[in-house]
Amino acid sequence: xxxxCDFKRYxxxxxxxxxxxxxxxxxxxxxxxxxxxxxxxxxxxxGFTKVPERKKNWLEWMRNxxxxxxxxxxxxxxxxxxxxxDASSWGHPFSILLKEDxxxxxxxxxxxxxxxxxxxxxxxxxxxRVKIQKIxxxxxxxxxxxxxxxxxxxxxxxxxxxxxxxxxxxxxxxxFNTFSPMDGKYYSHGRLEVFFTQLDSLYKGNNLNNGQxxxxxxxxxxxxxxxxxxxxxxxxxxxxTGTFPALIEKxxxxxxxxxxxxxxxxxxxxxxxxxxxxxxxxTTQYLSDHLPVLAEFELF
Numbered sequence: 153x154x155x156x157c158d159f160k161r162y163x164x165x166x167x168x169x170x171x172x173x174x175x176x177x178x179x180x181x182x183x184x185x186x187x188x189x190x191x192x193x194x195x196x197x198x199g200f201t202k203v204p205e206r207k208k209n210w211l212e213w214m215r216n217x218x219x220x221x222x223x224x225x226x227x228x229x230x231x232x233x234x235x236x237x238d239a240s241s242w243g244h245p246f247s248i249l250l251k252e253d254x255x256x257x258x259x260x261x262x263x264x265x266x267x268x269x270x271x272x273x274x275x276x277x278x279x280x281r282v283k284i285q286k287i288x289x290x291x292x293x294x295x296x297x298x299x300x301x302x303x304x305x306x307x308x309x310x311x312x313x314x315x316x317x318x319x320x321x322x323x324x325x326x327x328f329n330t331f332s333p334m335d336g337k338y339y340s341h342g343r344l345e346v347f348f349t350q351l352d353s354l355y356k357g358n359n360l361n362n363g364q365x366x367x368x369x370x371x372x373x374x375x376x377x378x379x380x381x382x383x384x385x386x387x388x389x390x391x392x393t394g395t396f397p398a399l400i401e402k403x404x405x406x407x408x409x410x411x412x413x414x415x416x417x418x419x420x421x422x423x424x425x426x427x428x429x430x431x432x433x434x435t436t437q438y439l440s441d442h443l444p445v446l447a448e449f450e451l452f
Contacts, residue, residue, distance in 0.1 A: 186450040187285060189423070191221045192431075193325040193415060195293070195442035197400070199228035199256075206400075210439045214242045217446075220262045221284060223325040225277075225293040225442075227256040235260065250278045250291070257291045257326065259284075274308050276301060281312065285451060286422075288316055292326030292414075297357035299366040302330050306369045310376050313418070322418040324378065327442065333367040334383045335411050338392045347407035377419040381428040381447050382411075393430040395445060399437040406441070415447045423449040 192214075200207040214222070219242065227235065232249045239247040239260035247260040250270055255277045259265065267283035276298075280291040290309060295301040313322055331339065348359040361368070374380075394409035415428065427448040436443050 186424075186452055188450050189220045189285065189448065190218065191223070191323070191325065191415065191447045191449075192217060192219045192444050193223035193225075193327075193413060194444035195225040195327045195413060195440060196227065197402075197440040197442065198226055199230050201229045202402075203400075206439060209435070211238065211241055213435055213439060214238075218243070221289070222260045223289070223291045224258040224260070225255070225291070225327045227258045228254075230256060230258065248280060248282060250280050254278075255293065257293050259289065259291050271308075271312075275305055279305075279309065287321045287323055287451075288313075290322070290324045290326075292324055292328055294327070294329045294369070296329050297352075297355065297359055299330070299358060299361050299368070301358075302328075302366075302369050303372070306372055310372065313376070319420050320418075321421045321423070322378075323421070324373070324414070324416040325445075325447075327413050328369065329412055330369045331365045331367055332370045332380060332383065332411060332414070334370075334380060335392070335394075336365075336367065338394075339365060339408075339410065341408070343408050344410065347405070351407075373416060378416040379419070379421075381415045381417060381425055382430060382445060385425065385428045393432050393443075395430055395443045396441060398439070398441050398443050400439075400441055402441060413442055413445045415445055423451045425449045 196210065200210070222244070227249065230249055231252055235247045235249045235258050244260040244262050246263070246265045247258065248265055248268055249258045250256045251272065257278060257280050259280055259282055261284050263285050265282050265284055269281040271279040271281070276295040277293040282289050294305050309324070316322065344365060345360065345363065349363070351357055352359055360366070392409070394411045395413040396410055397406040425447060427446070429446055431444045431446055
């Protein structure tokens with residue numbers, strides 16, 4: 153009788169354990185894990201054609217970053233094959249180059265790149281839009297010296313966003329060549345206005361809007377519900393970190409430090425941003441004239 157009772161208790165306990173394991177397994181199936189994404193955007197200064205010896209250090213740096221997605225600007229002289237070779241060196245089997253002339257943009261990824269769209273009409277450098285891990289990613293490189301042209305470019309981009317399926321997650325990453333009102337207090341010294349007045353006179357540019365820095369492009373982006381990740385994640389003891397000019401030696405005067413490179417997400421972005429920063433250190437200051445920008449996030 154005693155052995156029979158022990159067997160019944162053992163059977164009941166085993167059944168209870170199996171029920172718990174089954175319920176846990178079902179719960180795991182209903183709540184899949186997150187996908188961690190490490191995104192870097194970087195303008196690489198004429199595709200290393202000006203100073204080829206820098207490229208070796210850049211490739212090594214990029215490998216050490218272990219990125220999942222890379223947005224690139226100024227891939228001068230690149231072919232699709234060359235970009236694919238570079239991408240492979242940091243573990244990315246997928247890459248897209250906008251074009252092979254001028255100042256191309258490009259994107260590389262650890263994940264498949266889908267819905268590839270290339271736009272050149274109406275853009276100074278062109279635009280890439282792709283879909284990666286259900287995210288629509290725009291690779292940005294706006295006009296370098298004309299504030300009015302930049303407005304027309306961002307108007308096209310924002311209009312293009314409206315054609316995407318409702319509820320789409322969107323990222324804009326790249327070199328916007330313009331100023332954020334969030335950084336306005338760091339430009340209050342007035343030296344940039346003097347610099348651009350001289351620059352526009354020398355090269356017939358149009359950087360200043362009635363003699364002032366133009367914040368309108370970024371205001372349009374903000375009004376569209378996009379979030380400036382680097383700004384929103386600044387610590388309380390933040391010290392201004394622009395993205396241009398870096399410390400590499402190059403001809404000419406380049407003005408005071410300013411932030412031209414950004415990563416934005418829209419208000420439908422289905423993910424949690426865990427880290428974002430301008431990567432400014434003794435290595436990145438000498439890879440290009442721009443500093444890279446990083447964002448890490450988890451997709452649900």
